[in-house]
Amino acid sequence: MPPSYSTDIVLFGGGVAGLWLLNRLAAAGYRTILLEREALGGVQSIHAQGIIHGGLKYALHGAFSGASRAIAGMPARWRECIAGSGEIDLSACKLSSPHCYLWSGDGPGGGMKAFFGSKVVAGGAEVAAEAEIPGFLQGRGLVYRLPDFVVDTHSLIRALAQGHAGRIFTLGSDGTEDTLTFERAGGHRELQVQGAEGPLRIRARRYLFCAGEGNQALSEQAGLATPRCQLRPLKMVSAAGAALPETFLHVLGAGLSATPRLTITSHRDANDTPVWYLGGELAEAGVERTNARQLEVARTMLAELLPDVAMDELEWRCLDINRAEPASPGGRRPDNASLCSEQDVIVAWPVKLALAPVLADQVMNRLREDGIEPGDAGGSSVDDPGLLASVFPGSPAFARPFWS
């Protein structure tokens, strides 16, 4: 019989969802280990634009939607964590910008823009003072300062992983399929992990899948009857150049769409060169285009919208990436973080970086409802953390964004 290790929770996936939960679970006293297949921050989290939305963007539809209500409290909750006084300590997370701005454009459509302006201000935004507006937008119509702010995703992931070295393990680059299997006995599962020195059995009271796009394969491996995943693809664009000014800006799209025509956030590459990361409608519509065509569309859009920004000698790149979410009717954007559970497995989706705290609340509530309290791993098995080191090849590295 191979040796066994018992714990309360085994978490899969070291993006913002898994790492936020690791912090909450550990603080509540649950014995938890986190298994990451590749690198911490993995796929979506490190490539998020980092905007901690306050829901205003969604409120622009007219009535406050489910999405805007769910997200309204997030900036305050995150700010407390970043100040070191919240539910988890994010004092090591850097703010890229204390605000995000929204520009309605300087083209025609005065009536619609006036209506839009009243909604924006009712939602807590203010008209930005001329002095805080980047030079290239001055004199070009109203710019609003939103309650949203922007975090640096790389430092966010590091802050979330801080202090958990003994709890985070890498599965190795060959993924789970070769090294790890779920065995079922009644309603319970057990993990069999194949290490260099032999197998290890891991028993947990709950297996928590926070693996983004990987949730589908994990659900199938665990034999769940109801894996429900949808992927909404994006073709993001980055442009790097020494002269790019720091900018965190949504450009209003046609009508009052919740998706801006363009969202620009500023970052730095490995050589400390400024990078503009471009999302919004450009990235949604871009999935139908080749990379070359997408870059051409992005260049033309920027030149038309922001003619005063020098675009010479920029280094352009595209990134194809999926937003991984629970399946929604008609493939719609889900309104809120959500989870589904089956026996001893919980599959969890934050849907947005900003909603990771809501997802953590949902998981904690589910554990309580299921009678899973901290501190009773419930087994007579050997409990030796050294066993984990014998099967997992160390700690995962931190992911870098594609422009680095």
Ligand SMILES: Cc1cc2nc3c(=O)[nH]c(=O)nc-3n(C[C@H](O)[C@H](O)[C@H](O)COP(=O)(O)OP(=O)(O)OC[C@H]3O[C@@H](n4cnc5c(N)ncnc54)[C@H](O)[C@@H]3O)c2cc1C
């Ligand atoms: C381009 C883009 C921009 C975005 N911008 C914003 C934004 O500005 N604001 C906002 O609020 N939200 C934004 N989002 C949404 C946000 O990024 C995601 O909702 C969030 O990061 C999802 O986090 P996650 O931890 O669930 O997934 P991920 O970050 O994808 O992490 C999943 C992790 O699981 C690992 N994994 C996969 N399979 C396995 C396995 N079998 N075993 C173990 N580990 C596994 C992966 O390697 C990865 O590290 C954006 C999304 C995209 C794609």
